[in-house]
Amino acid sequence: MSDAVTGLGLLVRTFLRRDRWMILWFTVGVTLLYWSQAASVRGLYSTQAELDRAAASMGGNAAFVAMAGPPRALNTAGGQVTWQASAFGAIAVGLMAMFLIGRHTRAEEESGRDELVRSSVVGRQAPMTAALAVVVLACAVVGGGVAGSLVAYELPVAGAVANGLGVALCGIAFGTLALLAAQLTGSTRAAYGITGAVIGVSYVLRAIGDVGNGVLSWLSPIGWYQAMHAFSGERWWPAVLLLGLAVTLGAASYAVFARRDIGAGMWPPRPGPARASAALASGLGLAWRLQRPSLLGWSIGMFLGGLAYGSIGSDIESLMGDSAFARDVFGAGSGDVVDGFYAAAALMLVLIACGFPLSSALRPRSEELDGRVEPLLATALPRARWLLGHVLVTLLGTVLVAVLAGLGMGIGFAFVTGDTGRIAPFIGATTSLLPGVLLLAAIAGLLYGVQPLLAPLTWLVLVLCVVVMLFGDVLRLPEPVLWLSPFHHLSAYPAVPVAWSAFCIVLVLAVLVSGAGVLAFRRRDLR
Numbered sequence: 001m002s003d004a005v006t007g008l009g010l011l012v013r014t015f016l017r018r019d020r021w022m023i024l025w026f027t028v029g030v031t032l033l034y035w036s037q038a039a040s041v042r043g044l045y046s047t048q049a050e051l052d053r054a055a056a057s058m059g060g061n062a063a064f065v066a067m068a069g070p071p072r073a074l075n076t077a078g079g080q081v082t083w084q085a086s087a088f089g090a091i092a093v094g095l096m097a098m099f100l101i102g103r104h105t106r107a108e109e110e111s112g113r114d115e116l117v118r119s120s121v122v123g124r125q126a127p128m129t130a131a132l133a134v135v136v137l138a139c140a141v142v143g144g145g146v147a148g149s150l151v152a153y154e155l156p157v158a159g160a161v162a163n164g165l166g167v168a169l170c171g172i173a174f175g176t177l178a179l180l181a182a183q184l185t186g187s188t189r190a191a192y193g194i195t196g197a198v199i200g201v202s203y204v205l206r207a208i209g210d211v212g213n214g215v216l217s218w219l220s221p222i223g224w225y226q227a228m229h230a231f232s233g234e235r236w237w238p239a240v241l242l243l244g245l246a247v248t249l250g251a252a253s254y255a256v257f258a259r260r261d262i263g264a265g266m267w268p269p270r271p272g273p274a275r276a277s278a279a280l281a282s283g284l285g286l287a288w289r290l291q292r293p294s295l296l297g298w299s300i301g302m303f304l305g306g307l308a309y310g311s312i313g314s315d316i317e318s319l320m321g322d323s324a325f326a327r328d329v330f331g332a333g334s335g336d337v338v339d340g341f342y343a344a345a346a347l348m349l350v351l352i353a354c355g356f357p358l359s360s361a362l363r364p365r366s367e368e369l370d371g372r373v374e375p376l377l378a379t380a381l382p383r384a385r386w387l388l389g390h391v392l393v394t395l396l397g398t399v400l401v402a403v404l405a406g407l408g409m410g411i412g413f414a415f416v417t418g419d420t421g422r423i424a425p426f427i428g429a430t431t432s433l434l435p436g437v438l439l440l441a442a443i444a445g446l447l448y449g450v451q452p453l454l455a456p457l458t459w460l461v462l463v464l465c466v467v468v469m470l471f472g473d474v475l476r477l478p479e480p481v482l483w484l485s486p487f488h489h490l491s492a493y494p495a496v497p498v499a500w501s502a503f504c505i506v507l508v509l510a511v512l513v514s515g516a517g518v519l520a521f522r523r524r525d526l527r
Helices: 008-044 048-059 062-068 077-104 106-111 113-118 126-152 157-184 188-211 221-226 237-257 283-310 316-320 324-330 337-353 355-361 363-369 373-377 383-417 420-431 434-450 452-475 500-523
Strands: none
Touching (some): 008 048, 008 077, 008 126, 048 077, 062 077, 077 106, 077 126, 077 157, 077 188, 077 221, 106 188, 113 126, 126 237, 157 188, 157 221, 157 237, 188 221, 188 283, 283 355, 283 363, 283 420, 337 355, 337 383, 337 420, 337 434, 337 452, 355 452, 363 373, 363 452, 373 383
16 A cells, blocks of 8 residues: 555645645635624624524525525524535535646646656555545645634634534545546546536535425535534534545545546547537637536526525615614615615626636636647637637627626516516626626736736736725725726616716726737747
């Protein structure tokens, strides 16, 4: 066994060095998810009576229960934190584990780097064991961050530890699932697809089970985590279920790995069609084919996200109680708390939806760095036409994702309240912020056109926008910093009317920056 993991320590250190920023940002993000819920509860409800009324309203809303989980101890800050954050925290950590496993297993085999590593003094099982070790460490760090932040907020230690332990074990369980998928499939995309689908099914099973009799929730790792009853009479034995699932999936991964060839999966790849589609003869057709799965996933996800926000309905005032702070925040502009809340919800959805245009705008970079662009451009396909195909897919896809987010919000609101008159305003709320999203995508395109290695820095620009828009007032950021976010200049519709001058200026700026990126790409050498 020792020979099989020769070089394990060196590989673990190498992987941790490569992943340090990913682990850091996921840790910060998930920790803030839990901590911010605690802070928002303390800020929204100044008295226990207000919290009791809100808890009664939330616990009786089936849409809330399906979205977040079983309503336990909602009249306490700890219960609210667990209810509002646990399901989404489990998904976030599961995705982190999936990306870490895929990056160091199947992706390395696809690129050929794994073969180079194995040509040195490295045991056969060392790379996958190192990847699994990194996932365990990363999940432990995230869990520690969650527990520590809640203890620091003076919530009960037992509940904080239950939350941290549960979210860490969820991540490890989904990580071992990704490890098994990497052994079964022959591509990183397929491994991600299987793991992501199981995470999604786990969330849906938990949602249906929590609204129903609870049986289906026991088929979901997320349901097991929430069954630990953090801050509501902790139960520790469901953690054994998560640990047992992780051990079982990990053992299955090693068993499958021992029976497959390096570079191939256990499941043979499906042969492609004998003739390519005529659409692939153009740069736009190729870009659409490459980005179609991502666009489909984001479209469904943002529609469901909008549906979840809309299902809150018009209960905003009862949920906020008599909090003057909340009424000042959501009632700013028109004075209508419902419009103010959904304007803020539209901003949240759009900031989340920025993930599609940024990843889409960076897709040409991955194609170039993987060596697939040069053979294409050696044909009659011009540089600009190839890149403009990706730009057009990014543009149309971004519009579609934003529209579906607003449509989902309007349909969810209409389903709960019966009021269909807000569907169009809610679509307008998300689309009114489109220029800011397109400007971020254009910045990514410009950085790619100038220097591909700089393009990922656009994610830091998105982080800046999130900090400015969500925490700018709390942190009392100076006005010049607020101006750096394009969303700061756009209206919070439907709470206030659309400022068409700012809308057009930001949109024109996005077009100019995108054009500069195409010109820069035409003038530089391929990497």
